[in-house]
Amino acid sequence: MHKANDYSRSREAFSRACSLIPAGIYGHQGPVEGCYVPVEAYPLYASRAQGSYLWDLDGNRFIDYMCAYGPNILGYNDPDVDAAAAKQRAICDCTTLPHSIMVDLADLLVSTVKSADWAFFAKNGNDATTGAVMTARAYSHRKKIVFFKGYYHGVAPWTQKIDYPGIIPEDVANNLYVDWNDFDQLEQVFLANKGQIAALIAQPYMHGNFQDNVLPAEGFWQKVRKLCTEHDVVLILDDVRAGFRLDLAGSDHFYGFEADLICFCKALANGYNMSALCGKDFLKNAISSLSYTGSYWMSAVPFAAAIAAIQKMQRLKLPALLLKKGETLRSGLSAAGKKHGFDLHVSGEPALFYLRVADDESLMLHQAWVAECVQRGAFFTSHHNHFLNAALSDADIEETIAVAEEAFAAVKQRA
Amino acid sequence: MHKANDYSRSREAFSRACSLIPAGIYGHQGPVEGCYVPVEAYPLYASRAQGSYLWDLDGNRFIDYMCAYGPNILGYNDPDVDAAAAKQRAICDCTTLPHSIMVDLADLLVSTVKSADWAFFAKNGNDATTGAVMTARAYSHRKKIVFFKGYYHGVAPWTQKIDYPGIIPEDVANNLYVDWNDFDQLEQVFLANKGQIAALIAQPYMHGNFQDNVLPAEGFWQKVRKLCTEHDVVLILDDVRAGFRLDLAGSDHFYGFEADLICFCKALANGYNMSALCGKDFLKNAISSLSYTGSYWMSAVPFAAAIAAIQKMQRLKLPALLLKKGETLRSGLSAAGKKHGFDLHVSGEPALFYLRVADDESLMLHQAWVAECVQRGAFFTSHHNHFLNAALSDADIEETIAVAEEAFAAVKQRA
Numbered sequence: 001m002h003k004a005n006d007y008s009r010s011r012e013a014f015s016r017a018c019s020l021i022p023a024g025i026y027g028h029q030g031p032v033e034g035c036y037v038p039v040e041a042y043p044l045y046a047s048r049a050q051g052s053y054l055w056d057l058d059g060n061r062f063i064d065y066m067c068a069y070g071p072n073i074l075g076y077n078d079p080d081v082d083a084a085a086a087k088q089r090a091i092c093d094c095t096t097l098p099h100s101i102m103v104d105l106a107d108l109l110v111s112t113v114k115s116a117d118w119a120f121f122a123k124n125g126n127d128a129t130t131g132a133v134m135t136a137r138a139y140s141h142r143k144k145i146v147f148f149k150g151y152y153h154g155v156a157p158w159t160q161k162i163d164y165p166g167i168i169p170e171d172v173a174n175n176l177y178v179d180w181n182d183f184d185q186l187e188q189v190f191l192a193n194k195g196q197i198a199a200l201i202a203q204p205y206m207h208g209n210f211q212d213n214v215l216p217a218e219g220f221w222q223k224v225r226k227l228c229t230e231h232d233v234v235l236i237l238d239d240v241r242a243g244f245r246l247d248l249a250g251s252d253h254f255y256g257f258e259a260d261l262i263c264f265c266k267a268l269a270n271g272y273n274m275s276a277l278c279g280k281d282f283l284k285n286a287i288s289s290l291s292y293t294g295s296y297w298m299s300a301v302p303f304a305a306a307i308a309a310i311q312k313m314q315r316l317k318l319p320a321l322l323l324k325k326g327e328t329l330r331s332g333l334s335a336a337g338k339k340h341g342f343d344l345h346v347s348g349e350p351a352l353f354y355l356r357v358a359d360d361e362s363l364m365l366h367q368a369w370v371a372e373c374v375q376r377g378a379f380f381t382s383h384h385n386h387f388l389n390a391a392l393s394d395a396d397i398e399e400t401i402a403v404a405e406e407a408f409a410a411v412k413q414r415a
Numbered sequence: 416m417h418k419a420n421d422y423s424r425s426r427e428a429f430s431r432a433c434s435l436i437p438a439g440i441y442g443h444q445g446p447v448e449g450c451y452v453p454v455e456a457y458p459l460y461a462s463r464a465q466g467s468y469l470w471d472l473d474g475n476r477f478i479d480y481m482c483a484y485g486p487n488i489l490g491y492n493d494p495d496v497d498a499a500a501a502k503q504r505a506i507c508d509c510t511t512l513p514h515s516i517m518v519d520l521a522d523l524l525v526s527t528v529k530s531a532d533w534a535f536f537a538k539n540g541n542d543a544t545t546g547a548v549m550t551a552r553a554y555s556h557r558k559k560i561v562f563f564k565g566y567y568h569g570v571a572p573w574t575q576k577i578d579y580p581g582i583i584p585e586d587v588a589n590n591l592y593v594d595w596n597d598f599d600q601l602e603q604v605f606l607a608n609k610g611q612i613a614a615l616i617a618q619p620y621m622h623g624n625f626q627d628n629v630l631p632a633e634g635f636w637q638k639v640r641k642l643c644t645e646h647d648v649v650l651i652l653d654d655v656r657a658g659f660r661l662d663l664a665g666s667d668h669f670y671g672f673e674a675d676l677i678c679f680c681k682a683l684a685n686g687y688n689m690s691a692l693c694g695k696d697f698l699k700n701a702i703s704s705l706s707y708t709g710s711y712w713m714s715a716v717p718f719a720a721a722i723a724a725i726q727k728m729q730r731l732k733l734p735a736l737l738l739k740k741g742e743t744l745r746s747g748l749s750a751a752g753k754k755h756g757f758d759l760h761v762s763g764e765p766a767l768f769y770l771r772v773a774d775d776e777s778l779m780l781h782q783a784w785v786a787e788c789v790q791r792g793a794f795f796t797s798h799h800n801h802f803l804n805a806a807l808s809d810a811d812i813e814e815t816i817a818v819a820e821e822a823f824a825a826v827k828q829r830a
Contacts, residue, residue, distance in 0.1 A: 017517070021517070096481040160706060164705075166701075273711040288438040292570050295539065
């Protein structure tokens with residue numbers, strides 16, 4: 001029997017945190033929203049990180065398949081990105097005026113992202129999605145926003161659910177919800193709300209939690225694009241999670257269409273703090289008219305990091321690299337399951353795959369297998385998609401597959 | 416006649432920016448919202464910063480009284496803060512799990528800020544104010560929010576004005592507005608909306624743009640505190656702008672009361688990207704119940720910077736230091752005006768003073784004087800409060816007063 005990791009320092013720190021911080025660790029990095037199920041299998045604090053690895057406070061090492069929930073795309077502490085950032089930090093970061101490196105980053109994004117005629121910078125992915133919706137409303141003088149069910153577009157009140165604590169009916173009064181991949185339903189909603197819809201906001205594919213991830217149906221995005229154009233509805237692509245992992249030119253380009261507004265964050269600067277909203281020329285006046293800014297939105301260090309990160313992604317031809325790693329991992333994990341009689345269902349794009357042990361409606365079997373993987377050093381979560389990074393080596397993938405197989409064997413033995 | 420600065424490189428960069436970035440430079444760091452009036456007097460891009468100085472893209476040096484609109488409180492590139500941040504960066508920044516330094520910062524804030532029983536971390540000041548309002552609504556199951564006219568609480572739709580582009584009536588449907596320092600009016604609004612007000616949100620004093628800043632009337636805050644308690648209305652202090660400059664224990668402590676929730680950003684980490692919402696124990700369950708998080712909210716580097724910054728502020732007894740610098744500057748500037756027959760009105764707290772050349776309803780005289788100061792290397796803005804930092808030396812203050820005097824002489828000569 002595999003000896004369980006010692007997490008006593010993580011538990012001590014968490015216990016101390018609970019008296020000082022709401023929920024100890026809130027949000028997606030905490031035990032609840034982080035889908036750390038079963039929670040006993042997981043560490044709660046990091047002590048350091050390097051490349052594809054994360055060490056917890058008790059010194060356990062993990063091959064990290066959460067990648068900070070997206071920001072880690074080149075490997076933790078990437079030397080090229082960190083050097084560019086350190087060089088800029090010695091010059092200036094957050095000052096009264098922007099540093100001209102801001103213009104250089106805008107130039108690089110506009111030449112890299114197909115649907116970008118301009119770039120606007122902020123801090124959270126949430127700043128980008130909220131700015132996109134405000135831009136669409138300023139442009140159209142309409143109020144309604146269409147969402148695909150299973151969406152996640154940040155934490156601003158307008159994007160939450162009506163029954164969530166702190167949310168009031170007015171926050172979500174203009175939201176319309178449609179099933180993902182159901183074009184007929186979408187068309188009906190557009191017709192029933194003719195002249196009232198400011199924007200459709202969507203992720204490039206359905207990568208929600210607690211559900212198999214679903215790619216766009218053949219031709220779906222092309223029909224959606226055409227419908228939005230016909231109804232003068234601004235098409236907002238929320239590429240915060242998938243951005244740069246599928247296609248450096250944007251996930252809309254990957255699926256063969258062009259969004260009107262595209263939101264980036266996470267992978268944009270390999271963990272340095274920034275987000276971006278890019279868009280088409282016809283919306284430039286609208287976004288210029290907004291009152292929209294923040295204390296650190298023009299800080300120079302993240303701009304330097306983003307330039308170095310994008311240039312490195314270009315040199316590495318990163319999306320092709322991640323696709324290859326993801327396919328090797330996917331087939332290895334599936335084979336490991338099969339060997340022990342389990343059907344491991346891998347959904348979503350390989351660079352941000354979602355796992356589910358099938359034939360297990362209770363999810364207990366799946367959670368037990370994930371727990372055995374985590375205890376052996378492969379950091380998966382039970383009900384959230386995963387992320388790959390460029391530092392993940394062939395040896396890491398081999399080790400992960402071996403861990404997965406041992407984990408399946410352990411689960412089978414206990415069943 | 417003083418030779419005007421050469422800003423040709425700033426202008427070239429701005430012209431390039433206009434084709435790539437909405438409005439070239441948007442928000443408070445841009446020529447419009449930045450109150451850079453008259454715009455010809457101002458540079459638009461920084462090339463570097465150090466201590467109390469900012470150099471523009473053309474190599475002109477300025478004593479910077481905007482301090483990045485607040486974040487620069489210890490001096491740009493403070494060696495102690497930067498060393499702590501660099502040390503943490505080599506370990507880890509944004510990873511899948513928070514680093515335990517998060518708990519250390521919470522501990523330091525709770526022991527430093529009088530009204531803080533707990534600390535919650537985010538990125539923008541706007542994240543903190545929005546989280547505060549959501550917390551108050553989750554706690555009270557009420558919807559309405561009371562504001563003092565002339566407020567600025569960030570850029571989220573709920574805090575904007577109904578006629579701003581991109582804002583819809585639902586965003587601001589539950590907002591009530593009261594005149595600053597008018598307790599009777601406030602009490603009437605509380606009575607007329609009994610049982611419906613979730614929170615009162617306020618800055619510690621009225622430090623709005625385009626108006627003389629106004630300190631709280633004697634006893635005002637004590638009466639407000641009592642009224643909020645009687646009506647079970649959450650008292651939110653937006654200390655994003657003034658925080659740490661007046662009192663390390665919070666600007667509520669400075670004015671002799673205790674808020675229920677207090678929002679920090681800007682000066683918290685000397686320009687490293689973070690904000691914090693602190694509050695009372697009775698609201699801890701409410702904030703814990705929110706769905707509220709972001710990709711970088713638990714990044715470790717800004718936590719290390721904030722710890723180093725707060726400890727240095729404590730060592731320097733910073734608020735007393737800034738008060739002394741501010742008083743010297745204020746009397747020097749006023750005397751410089753008087754010498755040439757001008758009445759320079761200095762309002763607000765000395766650490767974040769607001770300037771107005773009085774007896775000038777057109778504002779042209781004031782703007783002309785500010786322009787002459789900027790051209791001589793003292794970076795003031797025409798209609799926004801200013802900020803002091805610890806690196807500002809006696810020699811800097813002397814130089815600024817000399818510049819101010821020359822500027823008054825130049826304005827007088829032209830009148």
